[in-house]
Amino acid sequence: MSEAVVKKSVASLNQVLADTITLRDMYKKHHWQVVGPTFNQLHLLFDKHYEAQVELVDLLAERIQILGGVSLAMAADIAEETRIPRPPRGREPATVQLNRLIEAHTMILTYAREQAEKASDAGDSGTDDLLVSDVVRTNELQVWFLSEHLVAASPI
Incomplete structure (x- = not known):
């Protein structure tokens, strides 16, 4: 691959990495701080x-x-690069946590799909495969699980 293709792939992968690290950390925050009647289910789901x-x-x-x-690695670098809004300190209701996580997943999914297509068009099949087979599929599955909890929490 050309140096230009590699440079673009690295930049897009670092963006997905920064957003994924932020989402990962949001899951741990919510795992520790979830409360309510679905505490046990969400506590376990967030950790999974x-x-x-x-x-x-x-x-x-x-x-x-x-x-x-060179991959981003330090919290300060992640905080500067992520596109996902920082959640407030402290505890939030479970439905707010679920919606916040779904929004973060949606941001990652939108960007990952766009970048996978660009990587494919540029001939970077490894990056395309990683973004589609791992990032998109994992995030889609997690959105589905989170969304089902919102359906269960909604009055009929």
Whole structure:
């Protein structure tokens, strides 16, 4: 691949990485702070989703390194680069947590799909595959699970 293609892939992967690290950390925050009648289910779900995001972080950082780039790694760098709004300190109602997580997933999904198409068009099939097979599929599944909790929490 050309240097220009690699540079673009590294930049887009670092953006997905920053957003994924932020989402990962939001899951842990909500895991610790969830309250209410669905506490146990959400506590366990948030931790399970956190672990899946940990795996994505590793895959994204490794792909960046494979391409010869340098992956973002420190909290300050992530905070500067992420597009996901920082949640407030303290505890929020479970439905707010769920909606906040779905919004973050949606941001990642939109960007990952766009960047996968660009990587494919540029001939970077490895980045395309990572974004579609891992990032998109994991995030879609997690949105589905979160959305089902919102349906269950809504009055009929």
